[in-house]
Amino acid sequence: MATALSLRDALLAASKSGRRVAVHLPAGADTKAYLVASAAGHLSAFPGASLALLGFASRGVYFREALARTGVVAEVLARGRYKSAGESLTRDAMSEPQREQVGAVLDRMHAALVAALREGRGLGLEQATAAIDRGVFRAPEAVEAKLLDAALFDDEVGKALCPGVTPAPASVAAPAYLRARRATRLGAARGGPCIGVVRVHGAIVQGGSPFARGATEPEVVGAIRAAREDRRVRGVVLHIDSPGGSALASARMHRELELCAAEKPLVAAMANVAASGGYYVAAPAHAIVAQPVTITGSIGVISARLALGPVLDRLGVHVESLKRGERADLFDSIHPLRPEERAALEHEIEGTYGEFIAVVARGRKKTADEVEGLAQGRVWTGEDAHARGLVDLLGGFDVALAEVRRRVGTGGDRLPPRVVRGGKEPVATLSARAPDTTSSALDALLGEWSEIVPLLTTRERVLAWSPALMGFRRG
Numbered sequence: 001m002a003t004a005l006s007l008r009d010a011l012l013a014a015s016k017s018g019r020r021v022a023v024h025l026p027a028g029a030d031t032k033a034y035l036v037a038s039a040a041g042h043l044s045a046f047p048g049a050s051l052a053l054l055g056f057a058s059r060g061v062y063f064r065e066a067l068a069r070t071g072v073v074a075e076v077l078a079r080g081r082y083k084s085a086g087e088s089l090t091r092d093a094m095s096e097p098q099r100e101q102v103g104a105v106l107d108r109m110h111a112a113l114v115a116a117l118r119e120g121r122g123l124g125l126e127q128a129t130a131a132i133d134r135g136v137f138r139a140p141e142a143v144e145a146k147l148l149d150a151a152l153f154d155d156e157v158g159k160a161l162c163p164g165v166t167p168a169p170a171s172v173a174a175p176a177y178l179r180a181r182r183a184t185r186l187g188a189a190r191g192g193p194c195i196g197v198v199r200v201h202g203a204i205v206q207g208g209s210p211f212a213r214g215a216t217e218p219e220v221v222g223a224i225r226a227a228r229e230d231r232r233v234r235g236v237v238l239h240i241d242s243p244g245g246s247a248l249a250s251a252r253m254h255r256e257l258e259l260c261a262a263e264k265p266l267v268a269a270m271a272n273v274a275a276s277g278g279y280y281v282a283a284p285a286h287a288i289v290a291q292p293v294t295i296t297g298s299i300g301v302i303s304a305r306l307a308l309g310p311v312l313d314r315l316g317v318h319v320e321s322l323k324r325g326e327r328a329d330l331f332d333s334i335h336p337l338r339p340e341e342r343a344a345l346e347h348e349i350e351g352t353y354g355e356f357i358a359v360v361a362r363g364r365k366k367t368a369d370e371v372e373g374l375a376q377g378r379v380w381t382g383e384d385a386h387a388r389g390l391v392d393l394l395g396g397f398d399v400a401l402a403e404v405r406r407r408v409g410t411g412g413d414r415l416p417p418r419v420v421r422g423g424k425e426p427v428a429t430l431s432a433r434a435p436d437t438t439s440s441a442l443d444a445l446l447g448e449w450s451e452i453v454p455l456l457t458t459r460e461r462v463l464a465w466s467p468a469l470m471g472f473r474r475g
Contacts, residue, residue, distance in 0.1 A: 360390075
């Protein structure tokens with residue numbers, strides 16, 4: 001929190017220097033990320049993202065009884081009434097000194113968050129407190145609550161910040177922009193016209209970590225953008241072999257595919273499986289091709305959690321929590337969901353499901369009711385999906401390639417297929433550091449900030465993105 005406030009102060013200082021500071025949250029934000037972002041003069045988020053403005057919670061786990069049952073005796077030597085690090089081994093509940101000091105820390109953190117909302121968003125005390133107590137907001141709801149100025153797709157940010165400016169300011173990663181200013185790069189040897197092939201292979205994940213596997217959002221989105229912007233690519237085959245995964249990553253890929261389909265022929269080719277998120281990303285295609293035995297559909301949303309509380313009770317492990325903010329412990333896996341928590345998560349799931357239905361309806365030229373009859377998480381074979389209008393053609397990659405060539409028109413039949421690799425998004429992301437904690441994410445972001453600062457002195461009209469704030473996301 002201290003580092004988060006320091007970063008917030010840096011953003012405020014940039015604003016006071018006369019620069020306009022805008023923050024865009026492509027993956028939403030949790031409490032600390034939003035605390036930093038609230039310093040911006042203009043704050044937006046991806047329409048399908050959420051704000052988890054949960055507040056703060058501290059949990060104490062006490063093992064004395066469990067240790068006693070095994071015959072283990074804990075010996076703790078301590079000096080000072082509030083030196084409580086060892087009490088988890090010697091007590092079954094939080095001591096009053098610990099309750100006092102932790103409560104005071106939570107009070108301060110909560111007050112800082114309330115103050116940030118009041119200062120940055122112009123909310124009253126009751127409004128700010130009520131927003132934290134509610135906890136989770138989808139982006140459009142956050143706009144209504146004045147927590148965001150707008151729900152914008154990434155490609156809309158420049159236009160929103162500079163209305164009437166033609167052409168719109170370029171969006172570049174700050175480090176890449178600085179490198180470009182230092183030296184002129186020579187492009188790689190250019191090939192001839194082709195049909196671009198973008199691959200979505202494996203589970204769909206948000207990525208941002210060197211250990212992420214599967215169809216990672218940065219790589220896939222980068223490849224789609226590269227295919228759309230490269231004049232040599234006359235049409236695109238989206239090759240999908242994925243059971244789905246992250247709803248948000250699927251939505252971000254979908255948006256890029258919609259933009260691509262608006263400019264070039266786009267045909268989706270389903271391999272072994274293109275279900276759930278795998279179907280979500282296929283929806284914008286002008287045509288969908290699947291083998292008769294392809295597993296597809298599964299138009300639905302699922303979220304799972306384990307409540308460990310009952311097991312810990314049987315083991316004699318006692319858990320006691322303090323919180324500030326009604327939903328501060330929403331993602332705590334210790335307790336079973338309370339009715340109001342279940343309702344909040346069901347609201348989130350329902351919103352995601354509604355978006356899925358709308359995406360398919362728009363892509364397949366159907367009504368929401370028609371899609372609803374095919375959805376509900378039902379899995380279809382390619383043949384059944386074809387009979388129900390979820391797939392246009394039966395076949396493999398060659399059928400998809402022939403279809404996109406046909407849509408290209410004259411000369412399309414001579415265009416060779418060429419895999420488009422995941423280029424770099426115009427969004428800076430943390431790479432090898434792969435933060436596991438808030439502090440490491442902030443340290444990495446502060447390092448990036450040191451590269452962004454020189455941008456504040458330039459006269460070029462650019463947007464310096466810094467979505468390393470995404471590192472604050474829970475987990």
